[in-house]
Amino acid sequence: MALQRGLTPAPALMALAPALVLLPLGMVLLHDLHGGGAEQIGRFWLAALQPSLEPSLLKHQLMGLQITALTALLAWSLSSLIGLILGLICSTTIWSTLMGRRWPALVVRRGLAPLRSIHELIWGLLLLQLFGLNGWVAVLAIVLPYSALLARVLADQLDRHEPPALIALQCAGVPAVINLCTSLMPPLATALRDHIGHRLDCALRSSLLLGIFGLGGLGTELMLSLQSLRFRELWSGLWLMALLLVAVNLMIRRLSARHGLLLLALMLPLVTPSWSSGLNHDLSAPSWVEGTPWPPPALWSEGLSxxxxxxxxxxxxxxxxxxxxxxxxxxxxxxxxxxxxxxxxxxxxxxxxxxxxxxxxxxxxxxxxxxxxxxxxxxxxxxxxxxxxxxxxxxxxxxxxxxxxxxxxxxxxxxxxxxxxxxxxxxxxxxxxxxxxxxxxxxxxxxxxxxxxxxxxxxxxxxxxxxxxxxxxxxxxxxxxxxxxxxxxxxxxxxxxxxxxx
Incomplete structure (x- = not known):
């Protein structure tokens, strides 16, 4: 009797298969295509080779770039520290080792889903309605989802890579806390350090995006330049952002090699107040905007329905x-x-x-x-x-x-x-x-x-x-x-x- 084997596509073909969506996308775009903006698109790409070097513009954009960097660094620092703590709380391995039960970790992990499911832009707009235009709005908009995302990554790493040493030390009677620190943390240190470094790169992009929607920084300048079709000014800001990203990535590599990322995350909240005051960037404690229409509790049930x-x-x-x-x-x-x-x-x-x-x-x-x-x-x-x-x-x-x-x-x-x-x-x-x-x-x-x-x-x-x-x-x-x-x-x-x- 002949053996029957299921046919599976080659991995390379599976990687190429998603490109099939380009066919319907191309058909729709060709149907809606018009030549009215072709000249402007050409000007946009040519401006990449001739960005504006006007001193007053560069000075203004450098100020916005510093606000973008300040927001990203502070948000990254806070989200890294909070995410590490939440990640330990979300780990079933931690709970089962310390308390002998898993369900509290699952409850906390699912409870964090709304935080990480909402994009930082939405959090920014929501907090803007509640607290007005304050520097902490953009920071908290990044901290909320990033903390929950890092917690999920850390918890997944802890639960998926349970080393044999954990069980061996547990059977040998080693105290639970010492067992966890000895058997779990060293194998995860490199992967966790790489992810935290990657989140800093993402925080810079998120800070730029929040600025595009009016929360300050370089993004606001870029959006104004695009709306007025000043593409050379736009590319001046984009190239400045590119240089910042390159510098930050080089810094991440050096600090990762010397185990300095955690030290940087601990120090940033201490130095950002003086930095923000030099930029006239408001990082005072946010206050509730008076007059924000909030439905009374009695109307919530009817409003939800x-x-x-x-x-x-x-x-x-x-x-x-x-x-x-x-x-x-x-x-x-x-x-x-x-x-x-x-x-x-x-x-x-x-x-x-x-x-x-x-x-x-x-x-x-x-x-x-x-x-x-x-x-x-x-x-x-x-x-x-x-x-x-x-x-x-x-x-x-x-x-x-x-x-x-x-x-x-x-x-x-x-x-x-x-x-x-x-x-x-x-x-x-x-x-x-x-x-x-x-x-x-x-x-x-x-x-x-x-x-x-x-x-x-x-x-x-x-x-x-x-x-x-x-x-x-x-x-x-x-x-x-x-x-x-x-x-x-x-x-x-x-x-x-x-x-x-x-």
Whole structure:
């Protein structure tokens, strides 16, 4: 009797398959395409080579850059310290070792889902309504989701990599606290240090994004330049931001090698007050804005019921998931597709520069550029979000390709295989497993980021949440936060299953 074996697609083909979403996206964009903004788009890219060097402009942008950096560094410091504490509380391994039970960790972890499910932009707009324009609004908008995200990462690392030494020391009668510090922390130190360093890079981008929506810093200057079509001024700010990101990444590498990231996180809250006073940046204690319309407790029940009944939930959730699906397809499928078209080393360096540029441009700026030549649709929102995240995925792919042993590819070429086929199965296929594992996590991030570009298509939960915040419709805000949290939990479960399968 013949053995039956299930057919599974090659990893390289699984990495390329998401690029199929480019076909429907391209059809929609071609249908809505118009040439009215082609000249402006050309001016935008030419301005990258000729940024404005006017001294007064650079002085103003450097001031905004310092506010952006101050906000990001303070938020990163606080979220790192809070996230480490919450991560220990969310770990089932910690609870089972200390108390012999797991459920408290699961309760805390699920309770943090609303914090990490809502994008920092939404938190910023919510806090802005409550506390007004204060420097702490942008800081707390980053701290809330980042603390919960770091707590989840730390708890997952603790629970998934339970070392044999933990059980051995426990059986030997070693006290629980000493056992945990000895057996768990050293193996996780490197991975945790890398993630905390990565969060600083993300905090800088989040701080820039909050500024684009009016919370101060360089982002506000960039948005004003784009709205007035002063592209040379816009690129002056973008290149300054790029230099800051490069400097911060170099600092992270040096501090990580010397175990100095934790010391930096501890010191930043002590030095930021004097820094902020030198910039005339308000970091005083935020106070509740008087007159904020808040429904009395007696009307909450009626308001919640009315908000639930009058909201088209299926349409909003469907639009959010559609943007997530299309943007994830672009982000995951575009990098391997372009590398398949141009597999050479020179093309790799060019693409790496392109991915860095895509990562530099915030999704709202990309969306506004696309709307110069197209109508505002879900396709534009998805493409803008997908292009931004393709910059992240492209750099991850290039890093993975550099680690692959090319002898398999050389052997295939020697046996007569076409160069692209040899690259596909000899280079891309070995790198695809790690790439797809990270892609599952990136899709989870894209779901959160739909709030940023939801305004472009005028649809989705993020757009509805911004509308509810601007009209102080708090019952609907509460429902939208809960629905976002439910989608995030579902996305996390799917992400975990995909990572386990990979």
């Amino acid at each position: 009315q908000a639930w009944m009058e909201t088209p939930w299926l349409e909003l959730i469907g639009a959010t998931l559609l943007i997530t699906l299309l943007a994830s397809g672009v982000a995951i499928g575009l990098p391997p597709l372009l590398r398949l078209i141009a597999p050479g080393p020179v093309a790799g360096w060019i693409l790496k520069a392109g991915w860095t540029l895509m990562r530099l441009l915030p999704p709202p700026l990309t969306a506004l550029l696309l709307m110069l030549a197209s109508k505002p649709t879900l396709a534009v929102a998805a493409l803008a979000l997908g292009l931004h995240h393709s910059g992240v995925m492209g750099l991850v792919l290039e890093d993975g390709l550099e680690r692959v042993d090319v002898r398999d590819q050389q052997a295939m070429v020697a046996l007569g295989a076409p160069p692209r086929s040899a690259w596909l199965f000899g280079v891309l296929s070995p790198a695809s497993q790690r790439y797809l594992a990270y892609a599952a996590y990136r899709s989870d991030v894209i779901l959160r980021d739909t709030a940023v570009v939801g305004l472009v298509g005028g649809a989705g939960l993020g757009w509805q949440l911004m509308e509810a915040l601007s009209s102080f419709y708090w019952p609907l805000v509460a429902w939208l936060v809960m629905v976002y949290a439910a989608l995030t939990l579902l996305g996390e479960l799917v992400c975990e299953r995909l990572q386990e399968a990979a």
